[in-house]
Amino acid sequence: MRTNTTARAEGPPEEPPEELELRPLSARSVVLSLLLGAHPPELPVKELVRRVEPFGVGGSTARAALSRMVAAGDLRRTDAVYRLSDRLLERQRRQDDAVHPRTRAWDGDWEMLVVTATSRGPAERADLRTRLTALRLAELREGVWLRPANLCRPLPADLDRLAERCTARPARPAGELAASLWPLDAWAATGRALLAHASRADRPAELFTAFAAVVRHLLADPVLPAGLLPGDWPGQALRAAYADYRRGLGT
Numbered sequence: 001m002r003t004n005t006t007a008r009a010e011g012p013p014e015e016p017p018e019e020l021e022l023r024p025l026s027a028r029s030v031v032l033s034l035l036l037g038a039h040p041p042e043l044p045v046k047e048l049v050r051r052v053e054p055f056g057v058g059g060s061t062a063r064a065a066l067s068r069m070v071a072a073g074d075l076r077r078t079d080a081v082y083r084l085s086d087r088l089l090e091r092q093r094r095q096d097d098a099v100h101p102r103t104r105a106w107d108g109d110w111e112m113l114v115v116t117a118t119s120r121g122p123a124e125r126a127d128l129r130t131r132l133t134a135l136r137l138a139e140l141r142e143g144v145w146l147r148p149a150n151l152c153r154p155l156p157a158d159l160d161r162l163a164e165r166c167t168a169r170p171a172r173p174a175g176e177l178a179a180s181l182w183p184l185d186a187w188a189a190t191g192r193a194l195l196a197h198a199s200r201a202d203r204p205a206e207l208f209t210a211f212a213a214v215v216r217h218l219l220a221d222p223v224l225p226a227g228l229l230p231g232d233w234p235g236q237a238l239r240a241a242y243a244d245y246r247r248g249l250g251t
Helices: 027-036 045-055 059-071 086-099 122-134 157-161 174-181 184-200 204-219 235-249
Strands: 042-044 075-078 081-084 110-115 138-141 144-148 163-168
Touching: 027 042, 027 045, 027 059, 027 081, 027 086, 027 204, 042 045, 045 059, 045 081, 045 204, 059 075, 059 081, 081 086, 086 204, 086 235, 122 138, 138 174, 144 174, 157 163, 184 204, 184 235, 204 235
Parallel strands: none
Antiparallel strands: 042 081, 075 081, 110 144, 110 163, 138 144
8 A cells, every 4th residue: 555655744843952962072083073074084194183173182182092093993094194994984984874865756665674584692683773773774663674765775785694675565654654663853853952052153162062963963864755754854954054064174
C-alpha cells in the first residue's frame, strides 16, 4: 500500500533546550575540527599553529598536541605537513555527508534491513547498531531497521553478510512512522537553540565551540523528505550558517 506523504500537522512550538551540548575547547579538538573541515585534510605545521591561535591555543601547546595525535594514530606526518589518518578520513566523509547530504526525489519507498546474523557478541551487536545509525537508519524493532529511500548513497556491501536488504511500502502513514522512529521535535528544538546561540557569539573561541556543536548535531539529522518533517525544520539553516562560518575561516 502506498504511504501517505503529507506533512504532519504542527503542534505547539516546543521550548528550546535549557542547556546545549557545548564541549570545551582543547588543542586536539581545535586541530581536528580544522583538518576535518579542510579539503584536502592536511595543513603545514606553521599554518596549523597560526590557525589555532585565535582559539586560545598557543604554539607550544599546539605542537605538543600534534605530536600526541600522531602517536595516537589520529594524524600522519610527512615532512612538516600533518594529515588526517585513514580512520579519521572516514569521519570526515561522514561529516561531509552531514553538511552536504546527497538526496533524491522520494517516491514513497523505504529502505529496510533485517538483521539475520546470529551468534554475535555484545561488542559486535553494538558496532552494527552504530554503523546502521550512522547510515541514518532507525530501528523499528530489534533487528529491523528502515528509513525513507531518499538518500543517494550505497549501503556497504559487507552488510549483506549480516542483514537482508528490502524495499518496503509500510501501510502506516509515513509521517506518523517517521515521528515514531526519530525524535524530530527535540532535534529541531536543539537546532534552533544552536542557531540562536551562534548568532549571539562574538568571540572566535565561542563561535568555534558553537559550530562544532552544530556539526555534531547535523550528524544526527535523519535527512528525511521534506513532507515528513515538522514545520520550521532548521536543518538547512544550520547547514547554511555552518557554510558561512567555514568561508569566514577561509576553509
